[in-house]
Amino acid sequence: ILNKWQISISYSLGALFAFSMDGIIFGGAGSQQMFIVDGVKGSLLYSGGEYCRDISGPAVDLKGFGYFSCGNQVISVYQNGKLRWKSDPIGEPGPNSITSPSIHPRENTIYFIHNSQTNVYALNSEDGSLRKSYSVPRLGYLEPPLIVESGFMYLIGFNGSSISIYPELL
Numbered sequence: 001i002l003n004k005w006q007i008s009i010s011y012s013l014g015a016l017f018a019f020s021m022d023g024i025i026f027g028g029a030g031s032q033q034m035f036i037v038d039g040v041k042g043s044l045l046y047s048g049g050e051y052c053r054d055i056s057g058p059a060v061d062l063k064g065f066g067y068f069s070c071g072n073q074v075i076s077v078y079q080n081g082k083l084r085w086k087s088d089p090i091g092e093p094g095p096n097s098i099t100s101p102s103i104h105p106r107e108n109t110i111y112f113i114h115n116s117q118t119n120v121y122a123l124n125s126e127d128g129s130l131r132k133s134y135s136v137p138r139l140g141y142l143e144p145p146l147i148v149e150s151g152f153m154y155l156i157g158f159n160g161s162s163i164s165i166y167p168e169l170l
Contacts, residue, residue, distance in 0.1 A: 005042025009035055016057025016100065018066070024079050026058040026066040028100075034058070034068055036081050046081025057100035059110070059144070061125060067101045067110055074101055074110060074123060087128035090114055090121055102144040102153075111145045111153065120145060120155065 009027070018026045023039040034055050036046040049055060052070030059067045065084060066077045072091050076084040091097065091114045099113045108125040113136070120134040136155055146154040 007037060007042055007044060009037075009044070009047065018058040018060045020060045020064040020066075020079070021062065022064060024060070024064060024066075026060055026068075026077075028055045028057045028068055034077075034081075036066065036077070036079060045079060046077075048081065051075050051077070051083055051086065054097075056098070057144075059101045059103050061103050061108075062105050065125070067103070067125070069098045069100050069112055072097050072114070074098070074112060074128060076110075076125070076128060085128040087123055088130070090130075091116060091119075100144040102147050104147045111147065113145060113155065115140065120153070 016028050019039065020026070024045070025037040025039045027035045027037070033047065033049045035044065037043070038045055052073060052075060054071040056069040061067070064079055066079070068075050068077070072089050074087045078084055097115055099115070102111045103109070103125065104111065109131060110123040110125050111120060113120050118136055118138045120136055122131040122133065123129065124131050137157070140158045143156045146156070148154065
């Protein structure tokens with residue numbers, strides 16, 4: 001029998017969530033707040049935004065570490081909210097300048113798109129260092145890169161009147 005619980009967190013309509021394999025919920029609750037909840041016990045583990053501004057949706061790797069886009073950087077946090085690492089700045093900061101991160105679990109790599117530079121960046125998930133970058137067409141990317149088992153990364157972009165899907169071999 002599952003325990004029922006309810007927790008109140010202030011968030012915006014743009015809040016996004018990611019779930020770890022052990023039931024931890026990571027959330028980006030608008031431009032300046034992230035939170036972490038133990039989904040089994042229903043307890044708030046962390047709530048705040050002191051690491052960055054312009055927080056976007058999270059991603060969680062198989063080890064249970066959380067990753068958030070923050071303006072023109074990516075951060076990684078432990079399940080208690082403590083900062084693991086913060087990447088070097090990439091390009092100009094601003095709201096939604098980079099997409100939420102995506103994770104390639106076999107490579108321990110975090111991918112995200114910088115919209116004003118039209119580049120996809122790959123960071124080492126252990127320390128946030130830059131591994132590589134790809135130049136991609138200017139499409140106004142709305143979603144993080146989709147990484148699939150076949151070795152492709154799919155980029156979904158909006159160019160004003162249509163949506164384009166651009167596959168890139170990793």
